[in-house]
Amino acid sequence: MSFGRRQMPLFLLAGLLFGIKTYIMYRFVFNIEIDSVLQEVIIFINPFITSIVFFGLSVWIKNPLKQRAFIRYSALLGTLIIYFNLVFYRSFTDFLTIPQLFQTSNVADLSSSIVSLIKPYDLFIFVDLVIIWVLSKKSNEAMDRAYSKRNKVLAMVISLLLLSGNFLLAEIERPQLLSRAFDREYLVKNIGLFYYHIYDVVSHSKMRSQKVLADDHDLLTIKHYINDEIRSEKQSEHFGIGKDRNVIFISAESVQSFVIDNDLYGEEITPFLNQLKENEDTFYFENFYHQTSQGKTSDSEFITENSLYPISSGAVYFTHAQNEYHSMPEMIKQHNYTSAVLHANTDTFWNRNQMYESQEIDEFYDWDSYDVTDENQVGWGLKDKEFFTQSIPHLRELKEPFYAKLITLTNHFPFDLDEGDRTLDPYDSNSNTLNKYFTTVRYTDEAIDQFFVQLKAAGLYENSIIVIMGDHDGISANHNKAMAEYLEKDEITPYDYMQLQRVPFYIHIPGYGKGEELSKISGQVDVKPTLLHLLGLETNHDIYFGNDLFHDDRKGYIVQRNGNFVSDDYVYAAETCFDRETGDVLGEENEASEETTPCSDIKVSAEKELNYSDQIIYGDLFRFIDFDAK
Ligand code: GP9
Ligand code: MN
DSSP: OEETTEEOOHHHHHHHHHHHHHHHIIIIISOOOOOSHHHHHHHHHHHHHHHHHHHHGGGGOOSHHHHHHHHHHHHHHHHHHHHHHHHHHHHHSSOOOHHHHTOHHHHHHTHHHHHHHOOGGGGGGGHHHHHHHHHHHSOOTTTOOOOOHHHHHHHHHHHHHHHHHHHHHHHHHSTTTTTSOOOHHHHHHHHHHHHHHHHHHHHHHHHHHHHHHOOTHHHHHHHHHIIIIIOOOOOOTTTTTTTTOEEEEEEETTOOGGGTTOEETTEESOHHHHHHHHSTTEEEETTEEOOOOTTHHHHHHHHHHHOOOOOSSSOHHHHTTTSOOOOHHHHHHTTTOEEEEEOSSOTTGGGHHHHHHHTTOOEEEOGGGSOOOSTTEETTEEOHHHHHHHHHHHHHHSOSSEEEEEEOOTTOTTOOOOGGGOOSOOOOSSOHHHHHHHHHHHHHHHHHHHHHHHHHHTTOSTTEEEEEEEOSOSSOGGGHHHHHHHTTOSOOOHHHHHHTTBOOEEEEOTTOOOOOEEOSOEEGGGHHHHHHHHTTOOOTTOOOSOOOTTSSOOOOEEEOTTSOEEESSEEEETTEEEETTTOOEEEEOOTTOOOOOTTHHHHHHHHHHHHHHHHHHHTTGGGGOOGGGO
């Protein structure tokens, strides 16, 4: 390739090749949604600007050999960053964050998922790297340059101008993008994957410093907000009905509500859960939403036990395990409850061992408490049926009353199941993930059915409250096409996708007889106040963001970590305000538009709550409160 009369310098050539690759990735491999011409422009120019700026740094290196090595290794690093993000994206429809990269203890356990996330055609991602590598190894004097000081400065100035241009366009597209970024996809499509990572590192270190600067003054505003907007002085009619009962809490891995009362080729997917819903001792919440973010199951545990929001980047379980908390297990301890978690995985996985200590959970029956063999495990570990069976003796040895949380595992991506355990035929669509999902959900349903029988036989049923909750979604937006086909819709709109974030929530109180199906908008932040009140415990001085699901004096909306929400009347997702009942679009709303929609007021409250919760976590604010003194 020629560059004027001379050959194009290697950094430019590499920059172009790498830029093309990055653009193709953004546009056609990651499912980034583009909704304006300006976004289209930004996403096109950003890859080239970024790679030329980075490779352009090589002009400051005198030695041509080192100059070429710099370009080569930058390309390698850049490619790996893109690739790691891609593998992650395939599973979570999200981009990696720095805190996650340090969650190394998880990497080994993720191995079974990772294999299914790598595709043979991924090799194409390395094509430009190979070209750059070969060119940079070949001694080619025409490509090597010793740049004069003037040219170096010129290159720097041009780079900075291009970069500022990119950021300026991003700012026009989305004012205050960097200061109010809850959504990683917006960051990536406006500033690109690489600057997004730099931004993530900077904001993460800023977050770390917040603890040092925090003091108890920060709490005043938050307390006021909670007293005025969230806390209800009223008691529900069910207050105390579960006094001194055990609480057996089943965290059902990846079970979403769309499978409940639904069928596949004429067969019920979850026969047991469907029937349990109709039981007179069961309260079932059909509009219950998960609120998890990157921390997945661990976020779900965190939200339900603390009624705080997860953080937007990384998992609280890793980043803030040393904080002071005022968790449900800690609170019930004052009333002679023992708390336990049963989960057949290593205790360090997701940093559970540390976090359970901070939340004052008394017992953790982990991997070592279970007999796991080649035959009784699948996918991520012990099969659910075996898990429940082996959990019964552990439950029996707990001092009553107890609160025990059992975390299932079989219905985890990639939803593998042995042929002999299959009682439902897989679905037939272009998504292998969704196809298999139904079969593992059915397996978990049968496992819970069997567990109820076992609880009765062990004498643990009558005097307990049994809660079943889906921890988070199992089918990401990557499978929207297959999901639309299954649900017999033309497409999955942002409204539909939000509705798919519903997870089942059951409160089963043997012998109570007043159960019903409730359709109020509810979510994982509501679990803590609801359960505490059922047990007859007051929460007057607690700080929480949810409500007791049994009284009507509630805030009436559920916020997701990215700022989307569902209220009694509206659904806000993808910057669009929808009518909750009909799904009709009521208006578009983002920081760029001045327009208000019926969603505007709640949007302000939603962001406020997320920020308050972040302040509590980042500032470790509970260390300033003596909850027991109240
Ligand atoms: C494994 C469990 C499942 O211990 O936390 O993982 P997740 O759903 O968070 O990927
Ligand atoms: Mn999970």
